[in-house]
Amino acid sequence: MAEPLLELRNLRKAYGALTVTDDVSLSVRPGELHAVIGPNGAGKTTLIHQISGMLSSDSGQILFDGENVTHLSMPQRVRRGLARSFQITSILPGFSALENVALAVQARHGSSFRLFGNAAQERALNEPAMQHLNTVGLGGRASIPAGLLSHGEKRQLELAIALATEPKLLLLDEPLAGTGHDESLRVVETLRRLKGRITIVLIEHDMDAVFSLADRVSVLVYGRVIATDTPENVRMNEDVRTAYLGEEETV
Amino acid sequence: MTELTGTQTAPAPSPGMRIDIIPVILFAAFAAAPLLASASGAEGYVLSLLTRVMIFGLAALSLDLILGYGALVSFGHAAFLGIGAYAVGILASHGVEDALIQIPVALAASALFALVTGAISLRTKGVYFIMITLAFAQMLFFLATSLAPYGGDDGMTLPTRSLVAGAGFLENDYAFYAATLLCLTGGYLLSRAIVTSRFGRVLRGTKENAVRMEAIGFQPFRFQLAAYVISGMMAGLAGCLMANQAEFISPAFMTWQRSGELIFMVVLGGLGSLHGAIIGAAAFLLLEEFLPELLHAGSFFLNDDVRWRLTENWQMVFGPILILIVLFARGGIMGILRRGSHG
Numbered sequence A: 001m002a003e004p005l006l007e008l009r010n011l012r013k014a015y016g017a018l019t020v021t022d023d024v025s026l027s028v029r030p031g032e033l034h035a036v037i038g039p040n041g042a043g044k045t046t047l048i049h050q051i052s053g054m055l056s057s058d059s060g061q062i063l064f065d066g067e068n069v070t071h072l073s074m075p076q077r078v079r080r081g082l083a084r085s086f087q088i089t090s091i092l093p094g095f096s097a098l099e100n101v102a103l104a105v106q107a108r109h110g111s112s113f114r115l116f117g118n119a120a121q122e123r124a125l126n127e128p129a130m131q132h133l134n135t136v137g138l139g140g141r142a143s144i145p146a147g148l149l150s151h152g153e154k155r156q157l158e159l160a161i162a163l164a165t166e167p168k169l170l171l172l173d174e175p176l177a178g179t180g181h182d183e184s185l186r187v188v189e190t191l192r193r194l195k196g197r198i199t200i201v202l203i204e205h206d207m208d209a210v211f212s213l214a215d216r217v218s219v220l221v222y223g224r225v226i227a228t229d230t231p232e233n234v235r236m237n238e239d240v241r242t243a244y245l246g247e248e249e250t251v
Numbered sequence B: 001m002t003e004l005t006g007t008q009t010a011p012a013p014s015p016g017m018r019i020d021i022i023p024v025i026l027f028a029a030f031a032a033a034p035l036l037a038s039a040s041g042a043e044g045y046v047l048s049l050l051t052r053v054m055i056f057g058l059a060a061l062s063l064d065l066i067l068g069y070g071a072l073v074s075f076g077h078a079a080f081l082g083i084g085a086y087a088v089g090i091l092a093s094h095g096v097e098d099a100l101i102q103i104p105v106a107l108a109a110s111a112l113f114a115l116v117t118g119a120i121s122l123r124t125k126g127v128y129f130i131m132i133t134l135a136f137a138q139m140l141f142f143l144a145t146s147l148a149p150y151g152g153d154d155g156m157t158l159p160t161r162s163l164v165a166g167a168g169f170l171e172n173d174y175a176f177y178a179a180t181l182l183c184l185t186g187g188y189l190l191s192r193a194i195v196t197s198r199f200g201r202v203l204r205g206t207k208e209n210a211v212r213m214e215a216i217g218f219q220p221f222r223f224q225l226a227a228y229v230i231s232g233m234m235a236g237l238a239g240c241l242m243a244n245q246a247e248f249i250s251p252a253f254m255t256w257q258r259s260g261e262l263i264f265m266v267v268l269g270g271l272g273s274l275h276g277a278i279i280g281a282a283a284f285l286l287l288e289e290f291l292p293e294l295l296h297a298g299s300f301f302l303n304d305d306v307r308w309r310l311t312e313n314w315q316m317v318f319g320p321i322l323i324l325i326v327l328f329a330r331g332g333i334m335g336i337l338r339r340g341s342h343g
């Protein structure tokens, strides 16, 4: 069996007395789409923060692509191929959609200490950026200031920005949250196309999307992983049903 | 891809770039002013006032580079004016009077000070950054007051203005005006290039959303520090000019009030447009210069005693005027011009 691309070992995080990540061990295989589900407040976002380096962990280890990245900063992890999106949309509202993505291309390629030359005109940055916008279906909105995009379009833009960092692993924190029906379908379609090319950790409340996309699903409840298995088996799992899915008999 | 090539080569609309006519008019006015000055009959006064405006314009411009484009509120920018001025003064008092040596030394000293203090200050955010830059500037201020061989508290008169490659032409006020205009133009073009460059884009991005920038792999600190150093060097150059204009150096060049005035000039002109900072400096200094007379002329309907008191205490009017401009003209003077050009 292949080495896992991402491996979490006994990860912990507490806010004061509240343990939010409780001894989480998890491995993500190269190429898989690994969904993490769990009720509100289960600690999913916190876990993404820890993996991406935005939050430090109290104890435990994070191994990425064979390297211990537990103590690296977020930018350092990004440059090793670990990109993320945010549950609460995080973009540069005053920059055009294209420039938002071009900046990520710039971060990945070449020097950013260039003091001369109009960056907004550089084909070497704009062309790849345009491709990523097309990938998520935002090609036609390239010159719109990102702050003026619809909520769903902002979610798509965030995905394009993450793709532009050329990640090996993409951490997506509820990419469908708040999107309309059509936009939601488009994002799911985009993820389906990316699946296999890029390893993805997907946090999502939309169970239809999760069960149609995921290769494996981990269930997080009160900061603990109570199950990791194929979608079918997770659906059957008694613990999961009582702890989480019980409320949603439709699943 | 093909249908999109059109959009992707179109420059992204960025506010402040749209009205390029304003900086052209501004610099043309500076270039033409000496002609008018000689016609006015008070050329010495006009030239010296406008030279002062340009020097402060350069200092405000340098501050706008980090404040307007990087959201770094440096409350110690006058320290760099002091470094530039003292580099000129100290070297001159040891017989090194050539600008070709003085200016590189001043720039190097400014860069070093910016590098060291920036590396520490930039580890903090918000009000802490403001306080720590202020603290460093105060340190330098008190150091200057204690430099007895260079005049201490009282400051020190320079033997002459700087030479340029041995030639003393800066003694001529027109030549000095031209040299100042050259420095301001150079500083402006450099800053303009920087803010549109890759580097400048990272700086602007960090101002908008630092977390987003980190999430795509940038370490904002390095870019902010580099910008701080560039800005400090430009302000250091303004300090060299200031010492030369006054033919005098003094700790008063780097008081915290002076740092505050620089922030005010930038905000007054409008943050983040570069030429706005120069216009803000001009508005501030010209208002300061002419407000007493304007008050005197404008209060003709009052009795002489009240009129005299008003003119005498013009600062009491100056403060509120500045506050009103900042409150009601959001975006400063550039904001007004921008709205004017749209409506």
Ligand SMILES: Nc1ncnc2c1ncn2[C@@H]1O[C@H](COP(=O)(O)OP(=O)(O)OP(=O)(O)O)[C@@H](O)[C@H]1O
Pocket: A015, A018, A020, A038, A039, A040, A041, A042, A043, A044, A045, A046, A047, A087
């Ligand atoms: N900075 C913080 N300080 C204290 N408690 C926090 C902090 N951030 C999150 N928490 C708490 O940690 C728990 C987990 O939060 P987290 O945002 O990780 O949950 P989540 O699984 O992403 O929830 P959701 O599905 O609503 O997004 C919650 O109880 C939350 O209130």
Ligand SMILES: [Mg+2]
Pocket: A044, A045, A046, A087
């Ligand atoms: Mg969450």
